[in-house]
Amino acid sequence: MNPIHIVVAGATGRMGREAVRMIAGENHFKLTGAVARTHTGEDIGEVIGVGGLGIPLTDSLEEALEQGQPDVLIDLTTPSQVKRHMELAIAAGVRPVVGTTGLTEAEMRELDERCRERGIGGIIAPNFAIGAVLMMVFAAKAAKYLPDVEIIEMHHDQKLDAPSGTALKTAELISKERDEKKQGHPKEEETLEGARGGYRDGFRIHSVRLPGLVAHQEVLFGGPGQLLTLRHDSMNRESFMPGVKLAVEEVMKQTGLIYGLEKVMDL
Structure with a gap:
């Protein structure tokens, strides 16, 4: 070859x-x-x-x-x-x-x-880590059954974009599997701008930037009496x-x- x-x-x-x-x-x-x-x-x-x-x-x-x-x-x-x-x-x-x-x-x-x-x-590829790709695919599958979801992505403090491409791709895959649903209390009010994160199809994306981090993401799914957490961590490049x-x-x-x-x- x-x-x-x-x-x-x-x-x-x-x-x-x-x-x-x-x-x-x-x-x-x-x-x-x-x-x-x-x-x-x-x-x-x-x-x-x-x-x-x-x-x-x-x-x-x-x-x-x-x-x-x-x-x-x-x-x-x-x-x-x-x-x-x-x-x-x-x-x-x-x-x-x-x-x-x-x-x-x-x-x-x-x-x-x-x-x-x-x-x-x-x-x-928003993320080349095989585990991160699996996390995104699993998140889309979970959204069919647990449509209440939030994404928390965490990266090093030199990253230029927020939210990350991985978070946006995850959100895109989730949105294909659930109808738009505005989450939280209907009278919810942010007393500090941005406290609830970015809005996408009814759910929220939160970005964290700190030294010591590489690339990490959690997708949280809530349901009656339960919480499902999907998490991926890249420890190095x-x-x-x-x-x-x-x-x-x-x-x-x-x-x-x-x-x-x-x-x-x-x-």
Whole structure:
């Protein structure tokens, strides 16, 4: 089997470093480019401490795509960069695998059309942790029977978006399985703005940002005399790599843009 050639954007970030390590350890993957704002010209392997990989860092995705001739772009940058990066990759016939959320539904439809025009696949995963994906799927199943629900997501204090993409994806899956139901007392009043969290289809999403956290989420379901809690914790960013690996392998088989890793899992 020919190796899958991969460029990583955001290669010196915390997720990007783990992705490079994962690629270097897989016989059927080959790193052909690394993009970051810092350490330009230095070997990415030396920068992240795994030894020379023969891949110099560049701050130009266009250059990495042209020189690396990849099959897949793993983009682990920021919401402000991801759309442009996906457009560049798709235009070059490169399949994007994206772990950054923040795109609108209209933007995803547009990118889906571009993928289909080129006959390639793309995957956006709000969370690459397999356990987190299972939590989201189980939450959707539970919502059929326990429609009173709230989501609490907790992340490190450097995260840029709130609520997280995982929380929004969880809410989307839940909303497909329950009718909108406004929860709480009908005369409920917030005496401190935001105390009840963000509103989505009748239920609430709460975001916590603290140093020491990585990525954590609880989905609480309440019923008469009972409480069901679904919780997932990522203790480190290595937890995301099996999902990244799966996404890279699966995107080679797809046509069009897929939102959510659960859609390429046997669930």
